[in-house]
Amino acid sequence: xxxxxxxxxxxxxxxxxxxxxxxxxxxxxxxxxxxxxxxxxxxxxxxxxxxxxxxxxxxxxxxxxxxxxxxxxxxxxxxxxxxxxxxxxxxxxxxxxxxxxxxxxxxxxxxxxxxxxxxxxxxxxxxxxxxxxxxxxxxxxxxxxxxxxxxxxxxxxxxxxxxxxxxxxxxxxxxxxxxxxxxxxxxxxxxxxxxxxxxxxxxxxx
Amino acid sequence: xxxxxxxxxxxxxxxxxxxxxxxxxxxxxxxxxxxxxxxxxxxxxxxxxxxxxxxxxxxxxxxxxxxxxxxxxxxxxxxxxxxxxxxxxxxxxxxxxxxxxxxxxxxxxxxxxxxxxxxxxxxxxxxxxxxxxxxxxxxxxxxxxxxxxxxxxxxxxxxxxxxxxxxxxxxxxxxxxxxxxxxxxxxxxxxxxxxxxxxxxxxxxxxxxxxxxxxxxxxxxxxxxxxxxxxxxxxxxxxxxxxxxxxxxxxxxxxxxxxxxxxxxxxxxxxxxxxxxxxxxxxxxxxxxxxxxxxxxxxxxxxxxxxxxxxxxxxxxxxxxxxxxxxxxxxxxxxxxxxxxxxxxxxxxxxxxxxxxxxxxxxxxxxxxxxxxxxxxxxxxxx
Numbered sequence: 182x183x184x185x186x187x188x189x190x191x192x193x194x195x196x197x198x199x200x201x202x203x204x205x206x207x208x209x210x211x212x213x214x215x216x217x218x219x220x221x222x223x224x225x226x227x228x229x230x231x232x233x234x235x236x237x238x239x240x241x242x243x244x245x246x247x248x249x250x251x252x253x254x255x256x257x258x259x260x261x262x263x264x265x266x267x268x269x270x271x272x273x274x275x276x277x278x279x280x281x282x283x284x285x286x287x288x289x290x291x292x293x294x295x296x297x298x299x300x301x302x303x304x305x306x307x308x309x310x311x312x313x314x315x316x317x318x319x320x321x322x323x324x325x326x327x328x329x330x331x332x333x334x335x336x337x338x339x340x341x342x343x344x345x346x347x348x349x350x351x352x353x354x355x356x357x358x359x360x361x362x363x364x365x366x367x368x369x370x371x372x373x374x375x376x377x378x379x380x381x382x383x384x385x386x387x
Numbered sequence: 388x389x390x391x392x393x394x395x396x397x398x399x400x401x402x403x404x405x406x407x408x409x410x411x412x413x414x415x416x417x418x419x420x421x422x423x424x425x426x427x428x429x430x431x432x433x434x435x436x437x438x439x440x441x442x443x444x445x446x447x448x449x450x451x452x453x454x455x456x457x458x459x460x461x462x463x464x465x466x467x468x469x470x471x472x473x474x475x476x477x478x479x480x481x482x483x484x485x486x487x488x489x490x491x492x493x494x495x496x497x498x499x500x501x502x503x504x505x506x507x508x509x510x511x512x513x514x515x516x517x518x519x520x521x522x523x524x525x526x527x528x529x530x531x532x533x534x535x536x537x538x539x540x541x542x543x544x545x546x547x548x549x550x551x552x553x554x555x556x557x558x559x560x561x562x563x564x565x566x567x568x569x570x571x572x573x574x575x576x577x578x579x580x581x582x583x584x585x586x587x588x589x590x591x592x593x594x595x596x597x598x599x600x601x602x603x604x605x606x607x608x609x610x611x612x613x614x615x616x617x618x619x620x621x622x623x624x625x626x627x628x629x630x631x632x633x634x635x636x637x638x639x640x641x642x643x644x645x646x647x648x649x650x651x652x653x654x655x656x657x658x659x660x661x662x663x664x665x666x667x668x669x670x671x672x673x674x675x676x677x678x679x680x681x682x683x684x685x686x687x688x689x690x691x692x693x694x695x696x697x698x699x700x701x702x703x704x705x706x707x708x709x710x711x712x713x714x715x716x717x718x719x720x721x722x723x724x725x726x727x728x729x730x731x732x733x734x735x736x737x738x739x740x741x742x743x744x745x746x747x748x749x750x751x752x753x754x755x756x757x758x759x760x761x762x763x764x765x766x767x768x769x770x
Contacts (some may be wrong), residue, residue, distance in 0.1 A: 183720050194636075195557050195561075196595050197557060197558055197561035197589070197592065197596065198557055198560050200561070200589060201561035201563075201564035201589055201593075202564055202567070204564070204565065204568045204586055205564040205567055205568045205586060205591070207568070207576075207582065208452075208567070208568040208571035208582070209571065233634045239553075239636060239637065239639050240639065241635065241636070241639055241640055241642075241683070242640035242681075242682070243681065244639050244681065247681060250556055266549075266553040266556060266637075268551075269514070278669045287553075287559075288556055288559045288560040288563050289555070289560065289563075291562075291563065291564060291567035294564075311466050349415070349764075376683055385627065
């Protein structure tokens, strides 16, 4: 999954604009796949494929905005850069409110497009790596025994070994063993790092 | 025939009848001669007929008779002529003159018939003035209508401005992208010739596309009248296509073209048919805007009806036409749209009628409206 090359997905019904963006990105060594319609893109859409989208805001059939809403509904994380025409600013604002990464007005400078795409790709990479991190932490949490989870919670609350022993009705020595197992399993080098991991997992809402 | 009888005939005539001899001397003049010229027959008999002519002609008349008698070449005998005649008081009037030779007399004699054309010419002049005025009114009405059509085309262009700006921005965007890519491919060592070629082809294509849109725009905004010519409606649809697509894009609407393979030609002023098509398309684009599901579609079709007429139709999948407004929506200044001028359909119907055709509305296949222009096909006499 992580071995996949980041790809820019261009969805624009205008073949001239579409092809010119593809060749422009090729000139700076960015992998690009183009689609003539939202429908065509959705048919080929693979959520595990890293990259970003360049999306024309106005298209017949399903518009760029509608495709964005559909991607939101699918829980997609791929960043979307909108391309808008003159006078489409209100639409662009709406797109930003719906979570678009950025937008560009036509005609745009090549550097502006390339720069935004690079930023979007960075965002996607960071997002995906954070997600992978969270998934890993969740897996480690899963590997804890019920007793170890209790120790983890108390540790996170900043309780001393002696206090924990009292609350759990265990010997201090036993608490120390559990504590060392928790730190090992969670691959945490300090209590602070452990707390950070817990916060990350909780922040993603699961 | 007795003399009395002949005299009565002559005097009953409304034209002056004058008999002269080979020298031009008047031998007989009838009663009408007096009415026309103001000389009594008694005053005239024995005088040279040139007396009844204005100076200029008067001096030449003896020569005409002489020449005729010498050579047989006639100036007036046998053909009627319009001449100027002079009354006894010196005033002149336009006269119709016909002269014949009286056969079998010696010396030769001639009879002349003179008709006063004053009233006739006044009537003729009045009729001509009337006709000129009517022509001028007709031309003015034609010019007014041409101006109205031109103004309405400009208004349509104004409404389409967003789409047109967008449509010109598209190729500009592509050209700019291609050019920047070119710079990079050219800077590589060695340069990527294949990619460079692709970019340059792209630039050429996109330039053509922008030029095409501008050309169609220029065609539409020029206001002078053009002549009708025999045209294929499919060609007109093809020419209007870039502008229709520009407008459709802004309205995020899919346009399907469904043109019949073979159509008889029609005699049209192409720019007016383009205008009608754009009006109908704009209406359709606005009609489909209300579709909540976003599946906005219009279909532009050409066909030949079973009666042989050529039909151009624009169908939408909007809410359709309310039967209550179906009749009045063709009236000027009636609009169901908040910002409508109410001129689009009325002008479109006028254009249809100017071309001997009609503009119809009927329910579309997919619940919307279908507006159709029907034109008679060209006959052999088509320009």
